Amino acid sequence: MAISTDVREISEQVIAPFAKHPLDPLYSAELEETVAILARENHLGDNVRIASINLIEPAKSLVEKHQPRSPFERKALAVLMDRGKRASYEAVVDLVNKSVSSVTPLPSGVQPSVMLDEFSECEQAVRRSPLFQAALKKRGVTDADLVMVEPWSAGMYGTELPEDKGVRRLRALCFLRSEPKDNGYARPMDSMVMVVDLYEMKVIRIEEYPIAPLPPEPANWAREYIPNMRKDLKPVDIVQPEGPSFTVEGNQVEWQKWKFRVGFTSREGLVLHTISYNDDGVERPILYRASICEMVVPYGDPREQYYRKNAFDIGEYGLGMLANSLALGCDCLGVIHYFDFPLVNSHGNVTPLTNAVCLHEEDFGILWKHTDWRTGQSEVRRSRRLSISFIATVGNYEYGFYWYFYQDGSIQCEIKLTGIMNTTALAPGETSPYGMEVAPQLNAPFHQHIFAARLVPSVDGPNNSVVEVNSVGVPTGPSNPHGNAFVAEETLFTTEKEAQRRVNSATARFWRVVNPSKKNRLGRPVGYRLVPGENCPPFVQPDAAVMRRAGFTSNHVWVTPYSPQERYAAGEYPNQHPTGDGLPNWTKANRKIDDTEIALWYVFAHNHVPRPEDWPVMPVSMLGFGFRPDGFFERSPAMDVAPPPAKSECCH
Ligand code: NI
Secondary structure, eight states: OOOOHHHHHHHHTOSTTTOOSTTSOOOHHHHHHHHHHHHHTTOOOTTEEEEEEEEOOOOHHHHHHOOTTOOOOOEEEEEEEETTTTEEEEEEEETTTTEEEEEEEOOTTOOOOOOHHHHHHHHHHHHHOHHHHHHHHHTTOOOGGGEEEEEEEOOOOSOOOGGGTTOOEEEEEEEEOSSTTSOGGGSEEEEEEEEEETTTTEEEEEEEOOOOOOOSOOOOOSGGGOOSOOOOOOOOOOOOTTOOSEEEETTEEEETTEEEEEEEETTTEEEEEEEEEEETTEEEEEEEEEEEEEEEEEBOOOSTTTTTOEEOIIIIIOTTTTBOOOOBTTTBOSSOEEEEEEEEOTTSOEEEEEEEEEEEEEEEEEEEEEEOTTTOOEEEEEEEEEEEEEEEEETTEEEEEEEEEOTTSOEEEEEEEEEOOOOEEOOTTOOOTTEEEEETTEEEEOEEEEEEEEEEEOTTSSOBEEEEEEEEEOOSBTTBTTSOOEEEEEEEOOBTTTTOBOOOGGGTOEEEEEEEEEEOTTSSEEEEEEEEOSOOOOOSOTTSTHHHHOGGGGOSEEEEEOOTTOOSTTOSOOTTOSSOOSHHHHGGGOOBOSSBOEEEEEEEEEEEOOOGGGOSSEEEEEEEEEEEESSSSSSOTTTTSOOOOOSSGGGO
């Protein structure tokens, strides 16, 4: 691999001046330094690619003890793949001592995530292939440039051929554009899948299926294709003449009584650290770390060419690598603070991603209101919320990840789904039981978007427990003669297996994270409530091959003892993992989880039964969850929010 001498020279001067805090993501100069150290110690070469480089977050105890301007460790974890040796490694690079401190091979058969460069190299390999060219000829396709090649992770299904063994692979689906800027998904070529060896970067084989006709309609979505755009919308300007109410210092954000740090990894994208709330001068911790750590999108089409469509967009691709550079006035409106984060490609070149994360305030309707009709007293408060977000484009889909902070002590995570649905073709008059016809002869298969949040609670201290609350009616009888009674039953989870739970609307189920050693003035342990939103179980069978890797989706809630090594719900390397890893594996030990440092995993699914209105570009669908104070404060913490400036009789 080519490391330019420039990079090495620049990186001699770096490190300490950049990182202000142990949790700061690696700065550009630190990434360059990491690459230079790896090169110097002969861990790079022509055949070696860099799958990722990220900060190794220091131990909780070190972060908590950290004092401004005191020295701290800076370590990078580099995941390297040697194409020649067909082997991958984790290298730990110590940026203070400027050396590689350890190199560990990945277990045999396990693959690092797909690298961005591999997608385009894979496409080129497909285009070079005589098998591809012959297949196009057979289908009467004369202009190969109009074929849209879409590589998908190959997974591991137990149906691999002998030639696949030990091979890093992608499976490329093909679509045919009607013109260079056409929406390729309008014309799926269902009849061919190219299987590509990423070590050799060449096509292993073509899988051919019955040739289906192409759907007749184009589905262009760019502005030049949309006639008669609406002209009747008057402008809305968000004006904050005195500036925003938040302050940003490095990666630390303070807003109202909230304080947190902004992080970013190539895998998860946005990460929030050390979230706390200033309660009457006391800084009370709530969450040590919060991120969406994994997701999987299983498709319900059982056909041979499609049953492997189950992208793990975080573990197999990396949402940080796919993050957008956001545009003011389009992606975000108002007075925006943008965070830039650097990305490193597989060749070790570091480039900044500007405007990766957007921070701004929003008016969010009313916060609280009451009118006493007897006395005429009337009070209303506007809700201001702080929004921090990023958006990733994963092939056909866009995912927006939003975290909101509210003045009543609540936190909310919201995911916005948009983009273009993946499609298959239908013959005239044909329908599919496994999808919906969304345009003539165009089928959008049923699928689910399943996300896993990893929350490391620190509710008033490191040792927390989780309690499940189910509301249940009391049978009519002597203690409930009129049949109206119901109770909220609390169950404390003491071990991992007890805490493997699903949502239940029949009991209005929710979960409380409590600190057993800190009581509120009413004598109950202080807590925060995990409020589920839209959710459903996975609809793939428990014995489906994908569930070996996606086993984390079998429950909506998991609680584990906190371990910095247990970071991702499907494990560290879901790409082609033969047996699967992550939550189902770790929790076999059935460890103790009460009154200790824990991680709370919330898994939530959007079930996508497509509509014609989701085509050609799907309007945003939203889902997520809340994390709301439940006995954490003595009363509503939103009472001291000042009334809005009066613009009419009602506000004063
Ligand atoms: Ni969808």
